[in-house]
Amino acid sequence: EKITVAAAADLKFAMDEIVTTFKSSNAGDEVEVIYGSSGKFNTQMQQGAPFDLFFSADIAFPRELAKNGLAASEVKPYAVGRIVLWSASMDASKMTLGSLTDSKITHIAIANPQHAPYGKRAEEALRSSSLWEKIESKLVYGENIANTAQFVQTGNAQVGIIALSLAVNPELSSKGGYYLIPDMLHAPLEQGFIICKRAENSALAKRFANYIGSKPARAVMTKYGFVLPGEAVRK
Amino acid sequence: MNGIRARFVLHRDDFKLESEFTAPALGITALFGPSGSGKTTLLRCIAGLERAQGSLNVNGETWQDEQTFVPVHKRPLGYVFQEASLFPHLSVRANLEYGYRRTPASEQRVKPEQVIDWLGLAHLVERRDPAQLSGGERQRVAIGRALLTSPRLLLMDEPLSALDSASKQEILPYLEHLHRELEIPVFYVSHALDEVARLADHLVLLQQGRVIASGALHETLARLDLPTAHFDDAGVVIEAEVAAHEERYHLTRVDMVGGQLWVGLLDQPIGSSVRARVLARDVSLATQMPQGSSISNILQSTILELSDEGADKVNVLLAVGDSQRLLSRITRRSRDLLGLEVGRVVYAQVKSVALMQGEKR
Amino acid sequence: MNGIRARFVLHRDDFKLESEFTAPALGITALFGPSGSGKTTLLRCIAGLERAQGSLNVNGETWQDEQTFVPVHKRPLGYVFQEASLFPHLSVRANLEYGYRRTPASEQRVKPEQVIDWLGLAHLVERRDPAQLSGGERQRVAIGRALLTSPRLLLMDEPLSALDSASKQEILPYLEHLHRELEIPVFYVSHALDEVARLADHLVLLQQGRVIASGALHETLARLDLPTAHFDDAGVVIEAEVAAHEERYHLTRVDMVGGQLWVGLLDQPIGSSVRARVLARDVSLATQMPQGSSISNILQSTILELSDEGADKVNVLLAVGDSQRLLSRITRRSRDLLGLEVGRVVYAQVKSVALMQGEKR
Amino acid sequence: MGLSGGDLQAIWLTVRLASVVTLILLLVGTPIAWWLARARGRWKGPVSAIVALPLVLPPSVLGFYLLLAMGPNGPVGHLTQALGIGMLPFTFWGLVVASVFYSLPFMVQPLQTAFESIGDRPLEVAATLHASPLNIFFSVAVPLALPGFLTAGILTFAHTVGEFGVVLMIGGNLPGITRVASVQIYDHVEALEYGQAHHLAAVMLIFSFLVLLVLYAWRPTPRKV
Amino acid sequence: MGLSGGDLQAIWLTVRLASVVTLILLLVGTPIAWWLARARGRWKGPVSAIVALPLVLPPSVLGFYLLLAMGPNGPVGHLTQALGIGMLPFTFWGLVVASVFYSLPFMVQPLQTAFESIGDRPLEVAATLHASPLNIFFSVAVPLALPGFLTAGILTFAHTVGEFGVVLMIGGNLPGITRVASVQIYDHVEALEYGQAHHLAAVMLIFSFLVLLVLYAWRPTPRKV
């Protein structure tokens, strides 16, 4: 059996690992993961995209799909995301949001708050720190969270606000370190998934959905900095 | 209904074609007129390349009238354009054979190798790029290409103007033969009166888009009231019959109404009819029979008409026998010295005769 | 060093141009040869449009040699192409003035209105789209366009072949005058011997890319060993002097070495020199002085050379006086009947004389 | 080579897609270009403009609207369902349809220019040599417009290879079905797999360069007589 | 009109970007096209291929590499910093540079075809009429290639208007600076603001259609004598 999973870009590393472990215990099954921005997946699902599961970075999207009768399961929250300040050229672990006003910082990358969940939370964090007005002119907007990370990684933006799940990746963490933005500065990045209508009768889809709630899977999610539903914030 | 009947009206910015004429079913009809008189336009109308108003009937087939408009490619005609217009993407041979291949085998009456031979194209035929041909070479290929469709009407727009006289002399006989071999009418646009006189049976004179005269060549050329009479090479065409051959001198005697002419030896049996052109300027007049002259052709004739030609010359229309006409152009001074006037009998010395071999019609 | 000295070597697939010749600093040099003999190619080499090997020196200026190659646009020449090649994006007037505008005012020796008048272009000059001109109209515009650069060397590739004889007759005098008014040498490619004889002072005969003869027109045309002697319109050119006018008959008497000729009235003072062309076929021979003939031009002459022309004709080279040459073409029969042989004195009857008005050189 | 199976699959898919699209557009675009080149009437302008429109639409937007149109509730979707073809989005043929639409101007415009520059005369000559209009088209217009065909073909093929926004929207990034090379490279980039991205991009570049080199070496220049 | 201030700003920015790019490419692309049309030597093929290469690169990939190259650690970035221009990404001029690169083939190819179809004769004639090579170019080649210029201009302008992937990568989506209409519409779509997306897309379509209509009505066909 085979399923296709649409997953938000921030899940890239975590989901890859989960799938690997899932496969090792489910030989013969195939799980194809496609990463992209949650908003686009939402649009495509509305038009009948052949996805069996949809892991959104914002639980609002699966909720809307469920409302439109496109879900074969209820909307299940699977994690809460965290945002971090990250830089490729400076030691971000020694920074705080306040450091963004530094005149040496000319460009700050965040995901587009108009439609990217991580962008929205970044904006909220900046606003509640009363920094938004001061640094708005330095902001550049990535189409999604991975795109945002690229702005920073190529050095075009000195710092960026990206997903913790990306920042813990060795590729990025080796560079400049990150500063975890306190989650009380923004609404929770509640993430949820659904089994899609077309996978109604897929046993594999159900198994995989169940596996997300399993211990090994939760361990991977935690490793990538996700806060799991029902768990307290660590820091 | 035999013959070609055409009537076209076409308005252009400054130019108005309003032509009506008939032409014989066989033979060559020359379209003759000054630059810009509408010869090309008329030819295009006949071909169907211009959608003029009017009608066109070719040997009983209606090619155009109010209801009908036979599209160009369905008209069984060959067209040699004023500019050679070879296909640049085809080799010389492929150019030649383009129309041939599109002619049903049953209607193919000439073969490529024949035409290549006629037009002296053998050394060019394997050339790849027609853009590298000289002007005359291009034009010969264009003629061959049109002939190879075995057309039932051949339209030629100054096909020989890019050719040197040697090539012309080589090609002309073929064109002469051609329309007889293929038995097709030919419309021939030319500026050169000698070409026209040599080739044509019928003449359509155009001026500013209108037909100002149309008729058999020998009649039209003998009219002193037409512009053709003022040409440098004005002259008449004579129909005659082969009477005797003098092999020793390579001469042939032809008999015509009212006299005889010596011409270069003809490869034609006694009794066959030939056509000869006599230019007005080649005809001198004498009041007494000339003696000891190298001019061997002397015709006794009667003056029918005298008409001034410019300030110093006179055109003299002569009758040889009762029906044959001859034109002579002499100086006014000679006219007065010799006292020439209508009705007077004179000796027309014909210095040279251009012969169009073979029988016409 | 005065005059034009050219030497070109150019190899093409099947064709090899290897030409060397000199031409006078003034006057018209005719490039004459059959189709494909390399006339256009030679003209292109002179213009610098082909990068041939060789050298070219025009009136002391080196346009090309081993070191030098003056680019086309820096050569003070005018070029009339074999096809009119008007600029399709320019109006007729803009075409005419294209080169004119690019000629420094100090060197402009002709004005657009002059040329428009000469070439009868007045009614065409405001036309927007040159594609709508007739073939002859296009060619006249192309000639005018080249003239308006006031060139110091004019190259013309069959400029008149698309023209009817009336237009030709109108344009020829201007071309005749032109090179004298502008005092420039002209290279003139033509198939038409009469055009060449009328216009040219110098003749370069081409055959298969080689110059087979080059020299003054009247000398070259009087040679029986060249291909030109076999042309239908073979003949000589005569230099003469205006001797008397007879207004009543609109005639002028011109005196030449060894005799005199009556020609149409000339608008030139007594004593000025003129040039006349006499075709071999227009010259008949008589052993006794002809009487009562309309032929008023009779020259006593001596037979210098006899040469068979085809099977039935003979070319006769005559001396009039000591230096003037005349060609006559008669039948072999007449030769035998009259017993003509070298050294015999005969009366040459000149039926017609084509006059090139004005003085040459 | 350093290319993963997924990369090779993506390249193969890309070549297949671009070939099919170029082929279809040759068939569809040629008559349109011919008509536009010969037309004189008042429809010429509007049709030209409509043909050029896909150029102006951002591919992502075009993709969005095509998705709407071909989706289960769109007019095209209704049609394809009624015809029993099923739904086009997220299929290879959906990509084909979208790309045909997207690349149309790249086929039509150069062809139109090429046809126009032939002029009337060769066509007239062919007509007098008994070639029917269709035959004239194939025996004269097409060979004379050959450089134009090559330009149009290259532009279309390359544009389809480089297509991204539309594909992403309408293709859904399905491996082996709609994940063409452009998307595959993008995915590598997004996943921070720069090494693989570089590899695939380099392979595409070199391959394309060689193909283009051969095509251009072979391309004739327009000919005149 | 139903357009927000942001929409209008995006449209204006798009028009400005496309105009500047078209202008620059006219200056840059014309000599390249002229050279390609006249060249006969062995460099013609490779140069043609290189000019066509941007076509093959997916815009997002091209954008990524440009981001690398123009970034503080890239060669272009070093250069611009050394020149005191600063960094190009996230600026209008960065977009311009990227778009010039991206749209180059759309300018060069149609121009090249147009120049080629002039043939040698008119240029030879002009030379014999004392026009210098440069003068020939402007007084003969350019007017005769006018339809080609229009085609090239339209393709380039439209292609820049429709550009998306590169802009997204290199622009940073800055309102008034780099947020062109294509990005703006995309943002509306992603934000599920379909109404606004439809509006802006419709306005762009209609506007483009009208502009194209005018251009095509005015476009001359190539002329022959």
Ligand SMILES: Nc1ncnc2c1ncn2[C@@H]1O[C@H](COP(=O)(O)OP(=O)(O)OP(=O)(O)O)[C@@H](O)[C@H]1O
């Ligand atoms: N499309 C057109 N629009 C306007 N005038 C035209 C058009 N085509 C031809 N003419 C004019 O019509 C007249 C006749 O042209 P046509 O080509 O028939 O002349 P022609 O007798 O063939 O002359 P030539 O011997 O010089 O070739 C010319 O004055 C020409 O300028």
Ligand SMILES: Nc1ncnc2c1ncn2[C@@H]1O[C@H](COP(=O)(O)OP(=O)(O)OP(=O)(O)O)[C@@H](O)[C@H]1O
């Ligand atoms: N680029 C070329 N490649 C090969 N052969 C050529 C090329 N250009 C011309 N020729 C050949 O060279 C010969 C001379 O051509 P050219 O055009 O000079 O002749 P021409 O004397 O002007 O003839 P015409 O009177 O017919 O115009 C011709 O046989 C022609 O086919």
Ligand code: MOO
């Ligand atoms: O939906 Mo995302 O994870 O902001 O690209």
Ligand SMILES: [Mg+2]
């Ligand atoms: Mg004509």
Ligand SMILES: [Mg+2]
């Ligand atoms: Mg020539």
